[in-house]
Amino acid sequence: MNDETIYALSSGGLPSGVAVIRISGPQTQHVLDALCGRMPEPRFATLLPIRNRNGEALDRGLVLYFPGPASFTGEDTAELQIHGGRATVRAAFSALDAIPGLRAAEAGEFSRRAFLNGKMDLVAVEGLADLVAADTEMQRRLAAEQASGGLSRLYESWAKRLTHARAMIEAELDFADEEDVPGSVAETIWDDMRLLHQDVVNHISSAQAGEIVRDGLRVVIAGPPNAGKSSLINYLAKRDVAIVTDVPGTTRDVLHVDLDLYGFAVRLYDTAGLRDTEDLVEREGIRRTHLSLAEAHLVLLLRDRPDAEIDSVKSVYTGPVIRVGTKVDRQESAWPAGTADVMISVETGAGIPELLARIGAYLPDISAANAQALPTRKRHFDNLRVVEDNLGQAIDAAHVGLDIRAEFLRRAAHALGRIAGRVDVENLLDVIFSEFCIGK
Structure with a gap:
């Protein structure tokens, strides 16, 4: 849990009919007490006055409070829905600035906290960024599917199959003398690994459709x-x-x-x-x-x-x-x-x-039931190529020891984990979250 509390305008340009100011972090309850005089009931929109530290009324608006971890960021989160005039928003920001320990959020910081707190994986985060930027209906559909975890569920199912295969190999290597351990890994996992390899190949072939x-x-x-x-x-x-x-x-x-x-x-x-x-x-x-x-x-x-x-x-x-x-x-x-x-x-x-x-006629056909589960970014494609290559080597290396084949499967699983952000992705985070606007 991050010990800083952040805030930002999340509703776009001003002036507007309504401006939404989002707050997230451990001081969220204190902020609401200071600005509104009391805490609203969690997850119920409550009409409350918004005041500065001197008690001066700035506006009246709807206030929502989402206790963590059941919130977008996984932290205590709040929204102030006030009138969207520039002066009104500036006054609200001044009141927030006056509270010690608060700071303005950086681009993508709310989504980054959601990722770090396990609310979304990287594929879903990228889908959310694409959803914000979507201009066409098909862009919206593809981004919504990824933001909701459709592509992540596909990769998670592959990861489980790889984990099962590796566990079976480890069992045969380490406990070959036990009666309840299968004697031949080939009969139990390699047929499935061949099917998985073909699934990955087919998925990679749809990369251009996702790019388009x-x-x-x-x-x-x-x-x-x-x-x-x-x-x-x-x-x-x-x-x-x-x-x-x-x-x-x-x-x-x-x-x-x-x-x-x-x-x-x-x-x-x-x-x-x-x-x-x-x-x-x-x-x-x-x-x-x-x-x-x-x-x-x-x-x-x-x-x-x-x-x-x-x-x-x-x-x-x-x-x-x-x-x-x-x-x-x-x-x-x-x-x-x-x-x-x-x-x-x-x-x-x-x-x-x-x-x-x-x-x-050259636009992709994405009418099939699973056609929205498409790889859309170069880093997806690059890691999928590593998965495909290592799966292929594991399958073709029947002449070498099981420990070598297990290493190929481990590399495939590692590359798959990098797509969702499970392993070794710290250097990617700044790049990915910089695509977001402030307040998301």
Whole structure:
């Protein structure tokens, strides 16, 4: 239990209709006595005056008290729900500052205390951070599942299987002469370890889907100069993101906008036109275009005529491509069959619904019952790779002693424990909790 009591505004920007000030720590009861004159009944909202140390009334608001350990942080916690004017909140903060032993909370400190007090593991904490930051419905669903412990329960079930396997091996190694110890570990655990290994492999294969849901589908709009790339991104963004002129090479940098498509985040990148040029600034823009192509999930390859040069895109990108013919409203003749997947015009809107539908086809299918249990962060993926590798080595090492195979399983269990924060994660905490806003 931390011996400091912290407070912060937890309800967002001011002014607002209501401001929620959260307090957590061993002095919470003393704070409520000092500000409100008495303790409210636990877990019941009570309308009370809020006063400073001189007895001056600052406001009246709803006060809630949550005794630890049955609270968000696991400590005594309280909330002051007062009017959300800037002056009112400043006065409340001044009253809190005047109480010895209180200090303002750092970013993510309430959630960090919840983790340290065993109220959440790291996967749930990261899900909570993603839930606060969610912009789309699918981001909300994935984050809510992880914040509620869905992914943690999956990893916990794997950890139990590993623990059982290791216990059986230790029993055979240490108590081989006992009658109630199985004589062959292979018959009791290795079939399950093979199934677990396949479960981990399948889970890792869903990592890109988790990345797309959390961070968005990265779609790069590429093609030669004046193909209509900036016009398309402006049309989809419904605002002037990029400069549009008839002069080739106008776009010198990589611009992006975020769209909500079918509840998923889609990040569209407008890139410099690909061509040979002596202009140093334009060449730098083309270099950045190549970098964007290397990280893309999907490329929209735009051309305003069927014979336009596109080989420079194919030389740096080998993933899925949607070939888009542009300026269809200006075309005097149809394009030859097979030269474009969709024809569009940003002047008339022709073909745009079909283009969005084709982009939507590259969004992950998370309709299955357990599809929300997806790894979403690089540290999840990296540790899962270690789990997969060590499980594979333990399974394949039938020619070596059980003690060696047991060590592989121990390493797998250790890596799995790092995901949830069970072992050896102190160096990760500052990074993870810094993602939170103040007051969470």
